[in-house]
Every structure is written in structure tokens, then in C-alpha cells.
Amino acid sequence: MDIRDIARLSGYSLGTVSRVLNDHPGVSDRARERVLEVVREVGYEPNTNARHLKTRNRASFAIMVKGMQNLLFNDIIEKAEGLFAEADEEARVHFVDEDADEVARAVHLDRIRHPKGFLFLGGDPSNFKEGFGQIGAPCVLLTNTAEDWGLKGLSSFSTDDEEAAASVIDYLWECGHRRIGVLGGNRKVSEVSEHRLAGVARAFSAHGASFDSERCYEPCRFSMRAGYEAAMRLLERADDLTAIFAFGDVIALGALRAVTDRGFRVPLDISIVGFDGVDVSQYSVPRLTTVRQDTGLLARRGVEALLAATRGEKGRVVHESVPFRLLRRESVLSLLPATPVEPEEGRRS
Amino acid sequence: MDIRDIARLSGYSLGTVSRVLNDHPGVSDRARERVLEVVREVGYEPNTNARHLKTRNRASFAIMVKGMQNLLFNDIIEKAEGLFAEADEEARVHFVDEDADEVARAVHLDRIRHPKGFLFLGGDPSNFKEGFGQIGAPCVLLTNTAEDWGLKGLSSFSTDDEEAAASVIDYLWECGHRRIGVLGGNRKVSEVSEHRLAGVARAFSAHGASFDSERCYEPCRFSMRAGYEAAMRLLERADDLTAIFAFGDVIALGALRAVTDRGFRVPLDISIVGFDGVDVSQYSVPRLTTVRQDTGLLARRGVEALLAATRGEKGRVVHESVPFRLLRRESVLSLLPATPVEPEEGRRS
DNA sequence: CTGAAAGCGCTTACAG
DNA sequence: CTGAAAGCGCTTACAG
Numbered sequence: 089m090d091i092r093d094i095a096r097l098s099g100y101s102l103g104t105v106s107r108v109l110n111d112h113p114g115v116s117d118r119a120r121e122r123v124l125e126v127v128r129e130v131g132y133e134p135n136t137n138a139r140h141l142k143t144r145n146r147a148s149f150a151i152m153v154k155g156m157q158n159l160l161f162n163d164i165i166e167k168a169e170g171l172f173a174e175a176d177e178e179a180r181v182h183f184v185d186e187d188a189d190e191v192a193r194a195v196h197l198d199r200i201r202h203p204k205g206f207l208f209l210g211g212d213p214s215n216f217k218e219g220f221g222q223i224g225a226p227c228v229l230l231t232n233t234a235e236d237w238g239l240k241g242l243s244s245f246s247t248d249d250e251e252a253a254a255s256v257i258d259y260l261w262e263c264g265h266r267r268i269g270v271l272g273g274n275r276k277v278s279e280v281s282e283h284r285l286a287g288v289a290r291a292f293s294a295h296g297a298s299f300d301s302e303r304c305y306e307p308c309r310f311s312m313r314a315g316y317e318a319a320m321r322l323l324e325r326a327d328d329l330t331a332i333f334a335f336g337d338v339i340a341l342g343a344l345r346a347v348t349d350r351g352f353r354v355p356l357d358i359s360i361v362g363f364d365g366v367d368v369s370q371y372s373v374p375r376l377t378t379v380r381q382d383t384g385l386l387a388r389r390g391v392e393a394l395l396a397a398t399r400g401e402k403g404r405v406v407h408e409s410v411p412f413r414l415l416r417r418e419s420v421l422s423l424l425p426a427t428p429v430e431p432e433e434g435r436r437s
Numbered sequence: 438m439d440i441r442d443i444a445r446l447s448g449y450s451l452g453t454v455s456r457v458l459n460d461h462p463g464v465s466d467r468a469r470e471r472v473l474e475v476v477r478e479v480g481y482e483p484n485t486n487a488r489h490l491k492t493r494n495r496a497s498f499a500i501m502v503k504g505m506q507n508l509l510f511n512d513i514i515e516k517a518e519g520l521f522a523e524a525d526e527e528a529r530v531h532f533v534d535e536d537a538d539e540v541a542r543a544v545h546l547d548r549i550r551h552p553k554g555f556l557f558l559g560g561d562p563s564n565f566k567e568g569f570g571q572i573g574a575p576c577v578l579l580t581n582t583a584e585d586w587g588l589k590g591l592s593s594f595s596t597d598d599e600e601a602a603a604s605v606i607d608y609l610w611e612c613g614h615r616r617i618g619v620l621g622g623n624r625k626v627s628e629v630s631e632h633r634l635a636g637v638a639r640a641f642s643a644h645g646a647s648f649d650s651e652r653c654y655e656p657c658r659f660s661m662r663a664g665y666e667a668a669m670r671l672l673e674r675a676d677d678l679t680a681i682f683a684f685g686d687v688i689a690l691g692a693l694r695a696v697t698d699r700g701f702r703v704p705l706d707i708s709i710v711g712f713d714g715v716d717v718s719q720y721s722v723p724r725l726t727t728v729r730q731d732t733g734l735l736a737r738r739g740v741e742a743l744l745a746a747t748r749g750e751k752g753r754v755v756h757e758s759v760p761f762r763l764l765r766r767e768s769v770l771s772l773l774p775a776t777p778v779e780p781e782e783g784r785r786s
Numbered sequence: 787c788t789g790a791a792a793g794c795g796c797t798t799a800c801a802g
Numbered sequence: 803c804t805g806a807a808a809g810c811g812c813t814t815a816c817a818g
Contacts, residue, residue: 090795101805106797116803133548138795141486141810156515157716166505169532180529183518199482312720345720354722367506371661371694373703373722439811450789455813465787487811490794 089132098126109134140202148178149394150203152194154210155186157311159338159366160381161209164230167387168207175395177204186309187277191219198223205394212277213237226397230390231381232280235407243397245389247381248409249280253287254294255414256333256361256379261295264423265331265359269322270305271315271343272335272363281307284335284363304329308339315342323350329358330423337362337369337378344372344419355421365415374418385410438481447475458483489551497527498743499552501543503559504535506660508687508715509730510558513579516736517556524744526553535658540568547572554743561626562586575746579739580730581629584756592746594738596730597758598629602636603643604763605682605710605728610644613772614680614708618671619654620664620692621684621712630656633684633712653678657688664691672699678707679772686711686718686727693721693768704770714764723767734759 091109095102100119107115108123126132149172153161165181172179182197184190192215194206205226211234220227220239229244260268270288273281285301292299299305303326308318315334319342322332332347334340340362344354352358354374362369365380389408440458444451449468456464457472475481498521502510514530521528531546533539541564543555554575560583569576569588576591583593609617619637622630634650641648648654652675657667664683668691671681681696683689689711693703701707703723711718714729738757 091797092795102796103798103806104804107804110797112798114803119803131548133545135490135551135795136549137486137490137551138810139797141484141490141795141812142797143810156511162505162511166532181532183515183530196482199480200485312716316720341717341720345722345724348722367661368690368717371665371690373694373697375694440813441811451812452790452814453788456788459813461814463787468787484811487794488813490796490811491813492794 089130091132091134093130094123094126094132097130098123148180148203149205149207150194150197150201151179151181151207151209152190153181153183154190154208154212155310156183157186157309157338158210158336159368160231160336160364160383163366163383164209164387167384168391171387171391175391177395179207189215189219191215191223194227195219195222198225204398207390207394208232210280213279214277216242226394228390228394228397230386232278233283233407233409241405243393243406243408245386245393245408245410247379247386247412249283250287250290251409252363252379252412252414253284253333253335254291255287255412256363257288257291258294259377259414259416260331260333260359260361260420261291262422263331263359263420266297267326267329267331268299268304269326269329269332270299270301270335271318271322271332272306272308272310272339274307274309281335288333310336310338312338312342312345315339316346317342319343319346320350323347331359331361331420333361333363335363337364337366337376340376340378340419341368341372344376355419359420361420365413369415370417372419377417377420378415380413380415382410382412438479440481440483442479443472443475443481446479447472497529497552498554498556499543499546499550500528500530500556500558501539502530502532503539503557503561504659505532506535506658506687507559507685508717509580509685509713509732512715512732513558513736516733517740520736520740524740526744528556538564538568540564540572543576544568544571547574553747556739556743557581559627559629562628563626565591575743577739577743577746579735581627582632582756582758590754592742592755592757594735594742594757594759596728596735596761598632599636599639600758601712601728601761601763602633602682602684603640604636604761605712606637606640607643608763608765609680609682609708609710609769610640611771612680612708612769615646616675616678616680617648617653618675618678618681619648619650619684620667620671620681621655621657621659621688623656623658630684637682659685659687661687661691661694664688665695666691668692668695669699672696680708680710680769682710682712684712686713686715686725689725689727689768690717690721693725704768708769710769714762718764719766721768726766726769727764729762729764731759731761 095105105123108120184193208229211229211232227242231246233246234242234244275282289299306318306322308314334343340360347358362376362378365378369376369378440454444454454472457469533542557578560578560581578593580595582595583591624631638648655667655671657663683692689709696707711725711727714727718725718727
């Protein structure tokens with residue numbers, strides 16, 4: 089069943105049928121009605137391969153997701169897909185392994201599929217610096233800022249990681265914590281952890297202390313298993329910690345389990361703070377204190393920017409951060425008396 | 438940059454280039470080498486639209502996923518994608534809302550994209566009965582059995598839901614539980630819950646009791662939030678339960694939180710059993726006792742069957758169940774003394 | 787082993 | 803408003 093059949097069945101020519109199908113002007117109402125009637129009757133659907141071959145009109149959008157374990161991305165995917173659908177655009181999600189080269193994949197896709205644009209969920213700066221130039225389609229990066237990458241044509245929307253991480257440390261500090269361990273990410277491949285680490289260090293200095301990353305920071309991938317193992321390693325060499333700050337909720341949840349297995353209670357013995365604010369974090373026991381990234385806004389701004397770019401609106405490249413919120417739930421214990429006797433002492437290390 | 442350019446650059450004809458690209462026989466080594474050299478040099482990639490237009494060779498496989506919240510599917514997707522990749526096949530995942538019509542989506546995709554085949558993760562029998570006949574491409578269903586649907590050409594691989602559910606009840610029974618609540622699914626749209634409920638009822642009868650589904654069963658979707666709310670409703674009308682069996686780990690995790698919020702301890706006051714054996718279930722506090730579905734095997738059998746079907750190996754339709762395992766972890770308390778005085782009493786209700 | 791040619795199912799100037 | 807024709811980038815008999 090192809091367009092030729094419809095032409096024959098409707099009594100109109102191939103060109104007219106095509107025009108009706110594409111909602112082009114210059115078709116009589118009678119022709120339009122007749123053609124649509126036939127189309128409906130036989131359940132005809134145009135062959136997209138042929139259509140795209142001809143129009144060179146990019147097929148759809150590609151959502152490149154770095155890692156399948158990171159629940160934060162799940163939230164964003166869900167929302168972004170909805171937004172694309174609203175705009176009547178197709179979007180296809182491609183999962184790439186956390187260690188794989190998402191940009192190389194995109195370059196390849198760009199060549200063989202010609203997507204309208206790419207929405208990256210997470211990204212490794214070195215991959216981008218290496219291969220980004222080869223992507224022709226518009227691109228937007230989410231959850232990472234590409235501000236300092238010096239890449240033409242790559243907008244990014246993210247949480248201010250440094251600020252957010254600093255606010256976590258400030259909060260823990262307020263609660264009386266001084267010996268704080270940090271978990272997650274990989275300084276070499278992910279600027280996210282680099283930025284968050286910078287925030288941690290900054291907050292420590294602001295309180296007149298300094299963060300010993302050698303001893304108190306343990307990198308790991310964004311999965312529960314990795315968080316579990318990393319927490320174990322951390323606890324091994326630093327068993328005097330009173331709090332752990334994980335750079336992802338999934339990591340925090342793994343750490344929660346590890347801490348428990350080591351015989352500590354959360355938050356009684358050790359407090360835990362996560363990052364992301366994914367759904368699971370509010371169902372854990374205890375509920376996880378965490379930084380909520382605004383996935384809805386992230387998705388919205390990203391999709392809008394991408395759509396605008398493909399429509400040729402030559403908006404300049406923008407690097408925007410969306411507001412975050414510290415969700416104070418149950419996994420952090422205040423080490424201070426309920427009503428501090430001398431509040432100003434709080435700052436002392 | 439198209440195949441014509443390669444022909445010109447290599448000094449061979451269009452046909453020869455195409456043959457090299459497709460690894461067809463009847464090309465001299467010299468020609469092959471020369472063409473590949475040029476291809477490499479200019480980084481040429483064939484246009485898949487054009488290729489598929491011509492070959493009528495379906496583009497790729499489609500993985501239709503029912504619901505984005507069900508972590509069980511995440512596991513299977515990850516594994517299935519790996520398997521497709523190994524077989525050098527492209528696979529594309531389509532998330533469809535838990536309440537949406539996955540078959541209608543597939544029918545549409547089948548028409549416009551001509552995928553080589555569909556791998557369904559979860560499925561609603563009424564949707565299948567309605568629309569399945571309109572799908573031309575081979576299909577395989579995972580995690581649900583389609584044995585009784587009477588559909589030609591639909592193979593399925595699943596866990597024996599009835600058996601597995603019965604084994605959970607047996608286990609709880611052994612542990613001395615009699616007042617057991619059940620959570621999850623929707624009898625009307627999902628046979629999965631229907632089968633599991635049948636297993637529950639069967640096990641109850643086997644123990645000389647009967648399951649009061651009116652009072653002790655509460656349906657819900659497969660998400661933590663839904664599990665949380667359903668558990669709350671269940672506890673509202675049946676506060677004497679000593680155990681809850683949830684038809685999904687995500688539901689169980691939501692229930693765990695709800696039970697905790699109602700002031701009960703798990704497993705001290707209420708035991709909880711999940712279903713699926715997803716990763717998260719081993720990181721919760723307490724670790725979740727659950728039925729592990731063998732996602733690796735499910736994915737493998739499913740992908741193999743689908744691949745075979747597209748290769749025209751007219752294997753007959755098969756409905757297979759893969760082995761499950763009851764993972765006894767920490768969320769179930771035995772109500773019996775460590776060494777029962779009269780073991781044969783265990784069967785009494 | 788290689789080339790010239792037809793055709794996959796569409797869209798879109800170009801005439802009329 | 804409508805039709806006939808060219809062409810999108812490829813594959814594949816068919817000759818040679």
C-alpha cells in the first residue's frame with residue numbers, strides 16, 4: 089500500500105495526494121476530502137524512509153543518556169519525551185554506557201540518521217572536546233554546564249553544582265558535622281564531581297577548615313552498587329566520619345546500605361546527604377536529605393532551546409543554571425543541642 | 438558526500454562501491470581495499486533512509502516498554518540492548534505510559550518505520566487482542582505469558598507468576614504468617630496480577646485457608662508512590678496484617694515506607710515481600726525478601742526468539758517460563774520459635 | 787569481477 | 803487546482 093495506490097483509489101494524481109498528506113496549500117477541498125477518505129479507509133501510512141530521503145528532513149530528535157543506572161536521567165527522559173510529544177516531535181532515546189563515548193555515538197547517529205537535534209543527558213567534557221565539532225545538528229546539554237568548554241553551538245542547562253554542594257556542607261556544618269566524607273563521580277571524566285568538590289572545598293574554607301580530599305573523598309560511578317562499595321572503602325580508611333555527602337541519590341542509597349552493614353545507624357551514628365532528589369530518595373528509610381535538581385525545568389528549558397535551534401532561531405548559545413533546593417528530610421542528625429546555648433559558636437571548627 | 442562521490446574518488450562504479458559496503462561477494466580484493474580506503478578517508482556513512490527504502494529491509498528492532506517507573510524493565514532493557522548489539526542489530530526503546538495502548542503504538546510504528554521486530558516489555562491482554570493482528574513484524578512478549586491469548590505469532594517468555602506467588606505465600610506461611618495483605622497490579626488490565634493472585638489463593642487453599650481478596654488485596658500501579666498509597670489504603674482497612682506481599686519491588690519499597698510511616702517496624706511488626714528482584718531491593722533497609730525474576734535469561738530468550746523469527750526460521754510460537762528464585766533476605770520475620778516444638782503444626786491455620 | 791540501469795516510495799518545482 | 807516528471811541515495815538483477 090503506497091501513495092500510488094491512494095492516487096489510483098482516489099482518482100487523483102500522486103502529487104495531489106502528497107500535497108494533501110503534507111497539508112500543503114493549493115488543493116481543492118473536494119480533493120482533500122476524497123484523498124483523506126481513502127487514506128482512512130485503507131489505513132495508509134506514508135513510508136518515512138522515502139519521505140526523509142526526499143525532504144532530507146531530519147527524522148527526529150535523539151536523547152543521548154549517559155548511563156542507565158542514574159535515576160535522575162529517568163526523570164528527565166520522561167519529562168523531555170512528554171515535551172517533545174507536545175511539540176509533535178518524535179524523540180528517540182539512546183542509552184550509552186557511563187564509560188562509553190556519547191559524542192562518538194552521536195557523531196555516528198548524526199551521519200546515518202540525521203536527527204533534528206541532540207539532547208545530551210550528562211556528558212564527558214573530554215569526549216565533547218574531541219568529537220563535538222563533527223556533529224552537524226543542534227545540541228543541548230543537560231545537568232552539566234558546558235560553559236567553560238569553549239564549544240560553539242552547545243547550550244547547557246544545569247544545576248549550579250558548586251553552589252549546591254556548598255549549601256550541603258553549610259547545612260551539615262550548621263548541624264554540627266565536621267568530619268564529612270564525600271562520595272561519587274570521577275574527577276577525571278566528570279566535571280560535575282569536580283564542581284561539587286569545589287563547592288565542598290569552598291564551604292570548608294568559608295568555615296575556616298579545609299577538606300582533605302585525599303582521605304575523605306572516594307570517587308565512584310552513579311549506581312547503588314558503586315555507592316555501596318565506595319562507602320565501604322571510605323569507611324575503611326576514615327571510620328570517624330559523622331556524615332557522608334554523596335554526589336547522587338543512587339550513590340547515597342548504596343552508601344546508606346553500606347553504613348548500615350558496618351553497624352552504624354543512619355542518621356544516629358552517621359548522617360547521609362544525597363544529590364538529585366529522585367523519587368526513590370523520599371521512600372527510603374530514613375528518607376534521604378538531598379539536593380533536588382529541578383528535572384522538570386531542566387527538561388523544559390532544554391527541549392525549548394533545542395526546538396528553537398532547529399527552527400533556525402539563531403538564539404545564541406546559553407549556559408543557564410536552574411534553581412535547586414535542599415530537601416531537609418530524615419537522614420541528617422543535628423549534633424547540636426536543640427537550642428544552642430551560644431549560637432555564634434556554630435561557626436567554630 | 439554520497440555513494441556517488443565514493444565511486445568517483447575510488448575510480449570504481451557505484452555498484453561496486455555498494456557491494457563493498459554491503460560485504461557482497463564478487464568484488465576483487467583490489468577494488469575492496471581501494472573503496473574502503475576512500476570511505477575511511479572521507480568518513481563516509483551510507484544514508485540509512487535510502488538503504489532501507491531500497492532493501493525494504495526493516496530499520497531496526499523496537500523495544501516497547503510499558504511504564505517508565507518499573508525498574509524491572511530497566512534491567513531487561515539494559516540486557517536486551519546488549520544482546521541486540523552483539524548480534525549487530527540496532528534496537529530502539531519506546532516508552533509507553535503504563536495506561537497507554539502499547540499495541541496501538543506498535544501498530545503505528547510498524548507502519549511508518551517497519552521495524553524488524555518488536556520486543557514487548559509487559560503488555561495488556563486487551564490491547565493485544567484488539568490490535569495485535571495489525572502488526573506485520575515478528576513480536577515477542579516478555580514478563581507476561583501470552584499462552585492463553587490465542588494469538589498467532591506471539592511468543593512469550595515469563596516467570597511462572599502463579600507458581601512464584603504461591604511460593605511466597607508458602608514461605609510466609611512457614612514463617613507463621615496468616616494475616617497477609619497483597620498489593621499491586623490491576624486485575625482488569627494485567628494478567629500478571631491475576632496470575633499472582635491465583636497463586637496466592639491456591640497457596641492459601643493448600644494450607645486449608647482462603648484468601649479474602651476483598652479485604653486483603655489492594656491494586657495499584659508499579660511505582661513507589663502507588664505502592665505507598667496502596668499500602669496506606671490497605672492498612673486503613675486491615676490493620677491486623679502481619680505481612681504484606683507486593684507484586685513488584687518498587688511497590689514493596691513504597692509499602693515499606695508507608696508501613697514505617699504508620700509506626701510499624703519492618704519486619705518486626707510487619708513483614709514485606711516484593712517481586713522482581715531488582716537491584717534496589719538489595720540496598721533497602723531492611724533488604725527486601727523478594728522473588729527474583731531472571732532478567733538476564735528473559736532478555737536472552739526473548740531476543741534470540743525474535744532474531745530467529747526475523748531470519749525466517751519459522752520456529753513455532755513458544756510460551757516459556759524461566760526459573761525464578763525466592764530471595765530470602767531481611768524483610769520477613771519468622772513468627773515461630775527457632776526450633777518449632779511440633780513441626781507438623783506448621784500447616785495449621 | 788565490474789558497470790549501466792531500473793526502481794524503492796516519496797516530494798516538489800514546473801507546466802498547464 | 804492538478805498532473806507529469808525529476809530526483810532524493812541507495813541496492814540489485816542483468817549484461818558483459
